[in-house]
Amino acid sequence: MTPEQLRVFVAVAEMEHMTRAAQTLNMTQSTASAAISALESRHQVILFDRIGRGIALTEEGRAFLPEARAVLARLAQAEAMLLETRDLIQGHIRLIASQTIAGYWLPAKIAAFRKLYPGIMISRRRPVIQTLHCSFPEAAVGHIVQHFGWPEGG
Amino acid sequence: MTPEQLRVFVAVAEMEHMTRAAQTLNMTQSTASAAISALESRHQVILFDRIGRGIALTEEGRAFLPEARAVLARLAQAEAMLLETRDLIQGHIRLIASQTIAGYWLPAKIAAFRKLYPGIMISRRRPVIQTLHCSFPEAAVGHIVQHFGWPEGG
DNA sequence: CAGCGTTACGGGTATCGTAAGCATG
DNA sequence: CATGCTTACGATACCCGTAACGCTG
Numbered sequence: 001m002t003p004e005q006l007r008v009f010v011a012v013a014e015m016e017h018m019t020r021a022a023q024t025l026n027m028t029q030s031t032a033s034a035a036i037s038a039l040e041s042r043h044q045v046i047l048f049d050r051i052g053r054g055i056a057l058t059e060e061g062r063a064f065l066p067e068a069r070a071v072l073a074r075l076a077q078a079e080a081m082l083l084e085t086r087d088l089i090q091g092h093i094r095l096i097a098s099q100t101i102a103g104y105w106l107p108a109k110i111a112a113f114r115k116l117y118p119g120i121m122i123s124r125r126r127p128v129i130q131t132l133h134c135s136f137p138e139a140a141v142g143h144i145v146q147h148f149g150w151p152e153g154g
Numbered sequence: 155m156t157p158e159q160l161r162v163f164v165a166v167a168e169m170e171h172m173t174r175a176a177q178t179l180n181m182t183q184s185t186a187s188a189a190i191s192a193l194e195s196r197h198q199v200i201l202f203d204r205i206g207r208g209i210a211l212t213e214e215g216r217a218f219l220p221e222a223r224a225v226l227a228r229l230a231q232a233e234a235m236l237l238e239t240r241d242l243i244q245g246h247i248r249l250i251a252s253q254t255i256a257g258y259w260l261p262a263k264i265a266a267f268r269k270l271y272p273g274i275m276i277s278r279r280r281p282v283i284q285t286l287h288c289s290f291p292e293a294a295v296g297h298i299v300q301h302f303g304w305p306e307g308g
Numbered sequence: 309c310a311g312c313g314t315t316a317c318g319g320g321t322a323t324c325g326t327a328a329g330c331a332t333g
Numbered sequence: 334c335a336t337g338c339t340t341a342c343g344a345t346a347c348c349c350g351t352a353a354c355g356c357t358g
Contacts, residue, residue, distance in 0.1 A: 001233055002156065004348090019312065028350050033314060035348090043236050053312045053357045060239045067232035074228040078221035079155055082197050085214045158323095173337060182325050187338060189323085207332045207337045 001039070003075055006068045008035040009047065013057055013065050155193070157229055160222045162189040163201065167211055167219050 011021040012032060022032040040047055047061035057065070165175040166186060176186040194201055201215035211219070 001229065017312090029313075030315085030351085031349055037314085038348090043233070045236055045239065050313070050356095055313075060236070063239060064232070064236060067235050071225070071229050071232050075155065075225050078218070078225050079197070081221050082199055082214070082218060085199070085217060171337090183338075184326085184340085185324055187340090191339085192322090204338070209338075 001043070003072065005035050005039045006072055008032050009039055010065065010068050010072065012036060012048070012055070013061060013068075016054070016056055018055060155197070157226065159189050159193045160226055162186050163193055164219065164222050164226065166190060166202070166209070167215060167222075170208070170210055172209060 008021070008025060008027075011025055012018050015021055015024075018032050018036075019029045022029040025032065036048065039045075045060055045064075046058055047064060048055040049058050162175070162179060162181075165179055166172050169175055169178075172186050172190075173183045176183040179186065190202065193199075199214055199218075200212055201218060202209040203212050
């Protein structure tokens with residue numbers, strides 16, 4: 001019982017028309033047919049009556065429709081929650097580093113960091129003054145260092 | 155986001171131990187690892203911290219756990235409902251037929267019928283008396299005939 | 309014959325298990 | 334060195350789309 005199968009079933013059941021449902025789902029009609037067949041045979045249930053050149057929901061199919069919708073809705077909710085927490089991790093980090101570090105050590109680290117947290121923007125500045133300083137709370141620095149280590153191993 | 159992946163995630167998250175979770179799920183530990191990896195990379199989320207030689211739920215993972223459980227529960231409910239309606243279609247059919255029909259026409263039909271409705275038991279009796287009769291309400295006979303047609307096309 | 313669903317078949321992708329690789333205590 | 338997760342890799346199974354088929358109005 002794949003979510004994909006449920007999506008196909010819901011679409012086909014709602015319009016009681018396989019070809020149009022397949023078009024809606026951006027798939028071939030044979031694919032939709034196969035999905036329905038798989039759903040039916042695996043669970044030993046007949047969801048549609050093949051009547052004439054069309055199809056019609058059976059009683060079991062009609063009863064199953066709200067169930068399928070509920071499952072899909074719950075799953076969508078879970079996925080949305082995951083997306084939400086992902087997008088929650090965002091912000092803007094400004095880096096100031098010496099030429100050596102910025103040239104040899106940072107690039108790979110920044111690439112890896114971007115891959116993990118696409119929501120965080122990173123910008124770099126050349127050190128205008130001799131003294132390096134960080135404009136962030138130490139906690140944030142700690143988090144970043146924890147993920148990527150410290151250049152000289154200290 | 156396959157239900158299978160969710161099952162793996164829930165098991166691993168509950169015991170925070172991949173090997174034991176894999177054993178519980180009757181799969182190799184590498185398979186479980188791959189499932190978790192797929193779940194994480196596809197949704198751009200980190201669900202577990204690989205700490206030392208073990209794993210621990212991240213904050214997002216901990217938040218996602220009840221969601222995953224809810225999805226699985228809802229899906230199980232839908233599947234149970236399907237099973238229930240299938241088992242509803244059950245009973246016992248006793249057939250009485252002439253030798254000719256019972257020998258040539260019935261066997262294939264009975265096989266097909268059993269495949270569709272495993273819950274229905276079918277037993278056959280040789281006709282002791284000349285007159286064939288049916289001990290069922292006509293409605294039931296109608297249903298059966300509708301599915302399989304009538305021997306002589308009448 | 310035109311519309312609609314099913315079936316057969318080839319290609320792509322995902323998943324699994326085996327086994328080797330790394331890291332940790 | 335024993336434990337535990339990850340990665341590489343070959344095999345298997347699944348899913349999809351194309352095309353041919355069967356059926357109906």
